[in-house]
Amino acid sequence: xxxxxxxxxxxxxxxxxxxxxxxxxxxxxxxxxxxxxxxxxxxxxxxxxxxxxxxxxxxxxxxxxxxxxxxxxxxxxxxxxxxxxxxxxxxxxxxxxxxxxxxxxxxxxxxxxxxxxxxxxxxxxxxxxxxxxxxxxxxxxxxxxxxxxxxxxxxxxxxxxxxxxxxxxxxxxxxxxxxxxxxxxxxxxxxxxxxxxxxxxxxxxxxxxxxxxxxxxxxxxxxxxxxxxxxxxxxxxxxxxxxxxxxxxxxxxxxxxxxxxxxxxxxxxxxxxxxxxxxxxxxxxxxxxxxxxxxxxxxxxxxxxxxxxxxxxxxxxxxxxxxxxxxxxxxxxxxxxxxxxxxxx
Amino acid sequence: xxxxxxxxxxxxxxxxxxxxxxxxxxxxxxxxxxxxxxxxxxxxxxxxxxxxxxxxxxxxxxxxxxxxxxxxxxxxxxxxxxxxxxxxxxxxxxxxxxxxxxxxxxxxxxxxxxxxxxxxxxxxxxxxxxxxxxxxxxxxxxxxxxxxxxxxxxxxxxxxxxxxxxxxxxxxxxxxxxxxxxxxxxxxxxxxxxxxxxxxxxxxxxxxxxxxxxxxxxxxxxx
Amino acid sequence: xxxxxxxxxxxxxxxxxxxxxxxxxxxxxxxxxxxxxxxxxxxxxxxxxxxxxxxxxxxxxxxxxxxxxxxxxxxxxxxxxxxxxxxxxxxxxxxxxxxxxxxxxxxxxxxxxxxxxxxxxxxxxxxxxxxxxxxxxxxxxxxxxxxxxxxxxxxxxxxxxxxxxxxxxxxxxxxxxxxxxxxxxxxxxxxxxxxxxxxxxxxxxxxxxxxxxxxxxxxxxxxxxxxxxxxxxxxxxxxxxxxxxxxxxxxxxxxxxxxxxxxxxxxxxxxxxxxxxxxxxxxxxxxxxxxxxxxxxxxxxxxxxxxxxxxxxxxxxxxxxxxxxxxxxxxxxxxxxxxxxxxxxxxxxxxxxxxxxxxxxxxxxxxxxxxxxxxxxxxxxxxxxxxxxx
Numbered sequence: 001x002x003x004x005x006x007x008x009x010x011x012x013x014x015x016x017x018x019x020x021x022x023x024x025x026x027x028x029x030x031x032x033x034x035x036x037x038x039x040x041x042x043x044x045x046x047x048x049x050x051x052x053x054x055x056x057x058x059x060x061x062x063x064x065x066x067x068x069x070x071x072x073x074x075x076x077x078x079x080x081x082x083x084x085x086x087x088x089x090x091x092x093x094x095x096x097x098x099x100x101x102x103x104x105x106x107x108x109x110x111x112x113x114x115x116x117x118x119x120x121x122x123x124x125x126x127x128x129x130x131x132x133x134x135x136x137x138x139x140x141x142x143x144x145x146x147x148x149x150x151x152x153x154x155x156x157x158x159x160x161x162x163x164x165x166x167x168x169x170x171x172x173x174x175x176x177x178x179x180x181x182x183x184x185x186x187x188x189x190x191x192x193x194x195x196x197x198x199x200x201x202x203x204x205x206x207x208x209x210x211x212x213x214x215x216x217x218x219x220x221x222x223x224x225x226x227x228x229x230x231x232x233x234x235x236x237x238x239x240x241x242x243x244x245x246x247x248x249x250x251x252x253x254x255x256x257x258x259x260x261x262x263x264x265x266x267x268x269x270x271x272x273x274x275x276x277x278x279x280x281x282x283x284x285x286x287x288x289x290x291x292x293x294x295x296x297x298x299x300x301x302x303x304x305x306x307x308x309x310x311x312x313x314x315x316x317x318x319x320x321x322x323x324x325x326x327x328x329x330x331x332x333x334x335x336x337x338x339x340x341x342x343x344x345x
Numbered sequence: 346x347x348x349x350x351x352x353x354x355x356x357x358x359x360x361x362x363x364x365x366x367x368x369x370x371x372x373x374x375x376x377x378x379x380x381x382x383x384x385x386x387x388x389x390x391x392x393x394x395x396x397x398x399x400x401x402x403x404x405x406x407x408x409x410x411x412x413x414x415x416x417x418x419x420x421x422x423x424x425x426x427x428x429x430x431x432x433x434x435x436x437x438x439x440x441x442x443x444x445x446x447x448x449x450x451x452x453x454x455x456x457x458x459x460x461x462x463x464x465x466x467x468x469x470x471x472x473x474x475x476x477x478x479x480x481x482x483x484x485x486x487x488x489x490x491x492x493x494x495x496x497x498x499x500x501x502x503x504x505x506x507x508x509x510x511x512x513x514x515x516x517x518x519x520x521x522x523x524x525x526x527x528x529x530x531x532x533x534x535x536x537x538x539x540x541x542x543x544x545x546x547x548x549x550x551x552x553x554x555x556x557x558x559x560x561x562x563x564x565x566x567x568x
Numbered sequence: 569x570x571x572x573x574x575x576x577x578x579x580x581x582x583x584x585x586x587x588x589x590x591x592x593x594x595x596x597x598x599x600x601x602x603x604x605x606x607x608x609x610x611x612x613x614x615x616x617x618x619x620x621x622x623x624x625x626x627x628x629x630x631x632x633x634x635x636x637x638x639x640x641x642x643x644x645x646x647x648x649x650x651x652x653x654x655x656x657x658x659x660x661x662x663x664x665x666x667x668x669x670x671x672x673x674x675x676x677x678x679x680x681x682x683x684x685x686x687x688x689x690x691x692x693x694x695x696x697x698x699x700x701x702x703x704x705x706x707x708x709x710x711x712x713x714x715x716x717x718x719x720x721x722x723x724x725x726x727x728x729x730x731x732x733x734x735x736x737x738x739x740x741x742x743x744x745x746x747x748x749x750x751x752x753x754x755x756x757x758x759x760x761x762x763x764x765x766x767x768x769x770x771x772x773x774x775x776x777x778x779x780x781x782x783x784x785x786x787x788x789x790x791x792x793x794x795x796x797x798x799x800x801x802x803x804x805x806x807x808x809x810x811x812x813x814x815x816x817x818x819x820x821x822x823x824x825x826x827x828x829x830x831x832x833x834x835x836x837x838x839x840x841x842x843x844x845x846x847x848x849x850x851x852x853x854x855x856x857x858x859x860x861x862x863x864x865x866x867x868x869x870x871x872x873x874x875x876x877x878x879x880x881x882x883x884x885x886x887x888x889x890x891x892x893x894x895x896x897x898x899x900x901x902x903x904x905x906x907x908x909x910x911x912x913x914x915x916x917x918x919x920x921x922x923x924x925x926x927x928x929x930x931x932x933x934x935x936x937x938x939x940x941x942x943x944x945x946x947x948x949x950x951x952x953x954x955x956x957x958x
Contacts, residue, residue: 047720143601147623147939223714224786232608232712233943312786313714315940316623385676386892411819412806413894414920418907422915423644447907447915448890458905458918460892464803464817467824471892471905492805495928503640518633518957527641534645542645 019112026101030259030297031252032063037298038305039255046309070251073244078141081241085139090242090249092132097253099125100260105180107273107289108281118179119171122264123164126219129257130156133228136250137238148237151316152221152228158323159218159225165331166211169338170201170268183272187280202269207334209269211327213300216261217307218319220254224311225319258304259297266296358383360468364407365389371402377475378449390449390473393483396457399472400489403461409470411462412490415497417504418456420444421478423530454478455504459486459493476506485510503528598626603942605634613953614927618934618942625942628934630927635957643917648674648748648884651917655904656742658921659955662701662898664693664733667746670904670917672828673893674748677886677908682828685874686750691829692867693736693745694895695860696763699770700729701898702857705950706777709850712947713790718781725773728766735759748884750877760868767861774858782851791847795933795945798844805932806925809900810856811949813840814848821896828893834866846948853950885912899923899955923955 010018040062044051052059077086103118105111115121130153137149171177174185182201189199202209218225229237239250266272273289274280285292314322358381365379368389375395380388391399403409422442444454455476462469476483485508486493497508498517505526508514516523525532604615613634619627639658643651655670656663668690675681682690707722730740735756737743745752781787797807799815812819820838822831839855841848888910894903900922907916926949934942 047717048724049720143599147601223716226714227940230714230940230943232714233603233940235608309717311715312710312781312784312790313940314786315790315938317938318789388890410800410803412804412925413901413903414806414905414918414925416905416918418916445909447888447909460903460905460920464812464819467819467821469892471890490804490806491801491932492925492928495924516633518636520633527638530644532641534641 023098023101023112026104026106027098027256027260028252030263030294031256033294033298034255034259034301034305036060036063038301042302042305043309067248070244070248075244075246076241078241080141082139082141085135086241087246089132089136089139090246090253092135093129093253094132094249094256096125096128096132097256097260099128100257100264103179104260104263104267104293105183105272105289106293107286108180108283110273110286110289111180114180115178117177119167119182119264119268120177122179123160123167126163126257126261127156127160129253133238136242140238140241142241144234144240145238148228148230148234148240151234152238154316155218155221155225155228155319155323158320159215159327162211162323162327162331163215163219165328165335166208166215167268168331168335169205169208172335172338172342173201173204179267179272183267183274184280186271187274200269200271205269205334205338207330208338209265211331211334212265212269213303214327215323216265217304218323220258220261220304222258222304222308224307224313226313227316227319230313258301262297262300262304263293265300266293270296270300272296358387360466361387361470364468364470367406368399368402371406372399375399380449386469386471388449388471388473390451390475393457393474393476396474397484397486397489399474400459400461400486400493403470403472404489407470408463408465409461409468411464412492413460413462413469415457415459415486415493415500417476417500417506417528418447418458419454419504419528419530420446420451420456421454421530425533449473451475455481455506457483457500457506459496461490481506483508487511502526505529601939605631614951614956616930616934616942616946618939620939623938623940625934625937625939628931628942630930632927632953632956635953637954637958639958640917640919643914643919645913647912648886648914651914652746653742653744655919656744657954658919658958659701659897659899659902659923659952660741661704661952662697663739663741664697664737664743664745665701665895665897666902667744668694668829669827669893669895669897669902670906671746671748672895673891673904673906674884674886675828676891676893677889677906678748678880678884679887680749680878680880682750683875683878684830684872685754686876686878687828687830688867688871689736689751689755689876690746691831691834692763692864692871693733693743694829695863695867696729696733698860698898699857699864700726700733702853702860702950703729703770703773705853706774706781706850706857709944709947709950710781710787712943713787715781715784715787718777721773721776725769728769732759732763732766735762747877747880749880750875754876755871760871763864763868767865770861771858774854774861778854782847782854788847790940790944791845791850791948792843793845794941795846795937795948796844797929797933801932802844802929805929807900807929808922808925809896809898810849810852811900811926813838814852815844816840816842821894821901825894827895829895830867830870831863834863834870836862836866846944849948849950883912885910886914894920897922899950899952900926902955919958921955921958923951923953924958927951927956 040051040059052062055061055065077083100122102112103122133152134149137145170182174182176182186200221228229239239247242250273285273293275292361381364387365381369376372391372395375392375398376389377392378390421444453475455478457474457476459472460469474483483506485497495517497511498514500506501508501514502516502519503526599620601618601620602615603618605613615631617629617631618625639654642654646654651670652667655666658666703726704722707719710718733743734740736759737745797815799817802812802815803817818838818840821827823838836859839852839859841852886908888908890907892903892905894901902922903920905918905920906914909915933945937945
């Protein structure tokens with residue numbers, strides 16, 4: 001995007017507004033796609049039903065209807081709620097989502113910001129949502145919300161670690177924290193001398209990919225790690241007291257984050273916007289790159305939602321055990337192995 | 346008599362007779378009356394003072410470790426009869442008539458009713474105890490059967506029977522401030538004072554019966 | 569009665585010890601949480617007040633009565649044929665099975681016996697309502713543990729069973745089909761073959777559930793060793809049905825008593841499980857659905873010809889006397905203690921419903937478990953609110 005924008009010699013405010021619009025689209029479009037494709041349709045087909053069919057062909061306009069429904073609903077704030085914090089919480093959660101999208105490249109020149117610590121920044125800002133969730137749970141003045149928020153906090157902090165450690169392997173192999181650099185490393189790399197498909201890190205870092213997906217599942221608070229919102233016991237955890245617009249924001253946040261974490265996984269492990277066989281520096285990728293990335297996002301998101309609709313949920317102590325006693329040791333082993341191999345080859 | 350196995354139903358039922366004998370030995374005078382329907386069922390009536398002792402004896406000496414239910418019967422017939430179902434403006438109380446007791450007889454207005462089983466043999470026994478109408482009071486069965494807890498709460502609120510030693514004798518079904526004991530026969534069915542029950546004159550036709558004076562066959566008047 | 573195995577004794581002692589630790593070691597201020605009366609997990613309007621220390625339950629007290637309909641009072645002003653309409657609504661998922669013990673008790677007092685054909689059809693419908701009821705449990709247990717998919721399969725396949733019940737009785741949920749002395753009608757044409765097809769579907773469903781739900785590692789982690797009920801405790805609380813058989817008590821009224829149905833003439837098996845935990849209850853119910861399919865299949869093969877109604881008076885007056893008849897209903901033992909004085913209406917009917925006893929163990933059982941396990945234990949006990957509140 002840099003070159004394109006620079007070529008047109010746009011003023012700063014023009015660049016910024018373009019970035020804002022594209023950013024909004026980059027968050028909302030994948031979120032909507034995922035909701036329709038997976039929540040409405042794939043889930044329905046898995047459960048031997050059709051899902052929405054009335055609004056538009058195959059219910060494709062259902063999403064608009066849902067948004068309209070939420071916008072019309074009364075905005076209820078519990079009497080004893082901490083009103084300011086209660087109202088602010090959804091924005092804090094959304095902030096983390098919007099910041100995450102910044103570092104993901106859509107093509108060789110197509111990115112919002114090009115920072116050398118890209119993946120580091122992404123993992124750091126992804127933690128902001130914990131604060132929003134804790135705010136939501138505390139401010140709701142509901143016991144279910146509070147329990148849910150405390151569970152969510154414990155869980156998100158625990159799974160932050162395997163998430164970061166799983167990425168470490170990729171970083172070691174790519175030799176850079178820059179997201180664009182990681183994509184390029186995959187595009188131009190080769191596996192044991194064979195460079196025909198580049199070197200998507202999912203092959204060499206499969207353990208890291210698996211751990212990353214599991215941790216993402218927990219970060220997204222989806223089954224089997226949805227204890228904080230466990231609808232059969234905590235109603236919906238920290239979301240219990242939210243309605244209308246504010247609930248919609250949480251909802252968008254949830255699915256947009258799912259999309260963006262899928263994009264992160266696609267970038268880190270599947271080669272991002274790159275398609276094997278083409279020259280990664282070709283400006284063609286500025287056009288097809290986002291589409292390629294979107295295809296890979298849907299692939300990864302399919303996995304994430306497949307787990308979501310299939311598994312029962314872990315109990316709080318069981319999922320903590322899984323994080324601390326299984327995932328973290330495994331990812332440490334992965335890092336050591338990657339480091340040793342990196343030195344050897 | 347059992348409708349299915351009546352052919353092989355013995356005239357003498359050794360297992361049930363043994364049970365009664367064991368109880369008689371354990372309770373002495375506490376066992377007031379008993380009735381055995383060979384091959385079907387057995388009832389015993391104990392004195393109210395021996396109520397808990399009967400429970401312990403059944404559990405420990407007869408292997409009746411399974412607690413089935415506990416309830417009560419109010420033998421004082423309702424002063425309203427079925428009129429309470431048919432009249433809107435408050436049924437008139439009429440003379441309820443004398444008390445007539447059922448199996449194993451009775452002496453007083455209330456009769457406690459409990460049933461326990463032996464899961465190994467499948468044998469079950471119904472235990473009864475007479476309680477006075479003015480101030481029914483009896484020992485709790487919780488020391489013998491933990492499951493009696495809720496049943497006694499139900500009997501307390503529905504019949505007004507006081508269970509001595511019950512740790513938590515509060516309303517189970519009814520709201521906390523509810524007054525009255527709904528399952529006592531003199532407690533009128535209040536809902537019917539607003540609207541009479543339309544099925545009061547209903548008689549169901551049997552298959553093959555020609556429909557004569559009573560056309561409606563009693564189906565379809567679901568609540 | 570089955571002897572308590574050492575393993576379960578140890579688990580029981582460990583549970584008690586955990587209980588004691590909660591009370592002495594953690595001196596944090598507790599929190600009282602109201603689960604219900606309107607809550608996704610309570611299948612209706614059960615309310616459970618739990619006292620929490622962190623995520624651990626110190627004390628749990630179920631509160632019910634939100635749906636109490638006073639059936640025991642109403643039966644005193646209803647004629648016997650009218651009462652079947654009421655009792656249909658006790659366990660509303662297996663309605664036909666509610667009617668059976670009441671009708672059998674009235675038949676015992678009247679000394680009437682249903683013709684063989686009626687008894688066989690009764691048995692088939694009795695077991696079909698068990699399938700319709702328990703199939704829903706098999707899916708619902710998944711939902712309570714967070715797996716949303718199985719319950720859709722359960723609803724889908726239960727529909728076929730309900731269709732078969734409807735084809736005979738005209739009612740999907742409340743058949744009201746049983747009569748003193750027999751049944752209202754005979755079977756419709758072609759029903760037997762259709763039902764065979766439905767049984768195959770249900771067997772497939774059971775295989776799916778065994779694979780998808782019972783075989784899932786997370787499901788097992790959430791249910792094994794959770795909510796252990798030792799046999800002696802279960803017996804003293806009057807637990808029944810799969811709940812007590814999952815504790816290793818080999819007692820099934822269908823096999824062990826003369827219920828008035830034809831189960832004893834058929835070849836089937838009573839399943840028990842030694843563990844007594846939530847998983848065991850799920851597993852036993854799963855097997856019971858399979859056995860119910862076997863029973864219905866044999867009924868379909870063996871239904872004799874003949875009338876479906878015995879000769880009974882047009883106006884039913886039940887002779888004076890007392891009778892208690894219980895059957896092994898989908899939720900457990902359901903019994904009616906009928907006191908008759910020879911009138912059109914019974915003098916007193918005590919309804920012994922399974923869920924009331926099954927849930928009465930919860931204050932004991934929920935002590936010291938985690939909040940998520942409260943839900944899974946309640947789900948595994950499987951109660952219907954109408955069956956508790958009557």
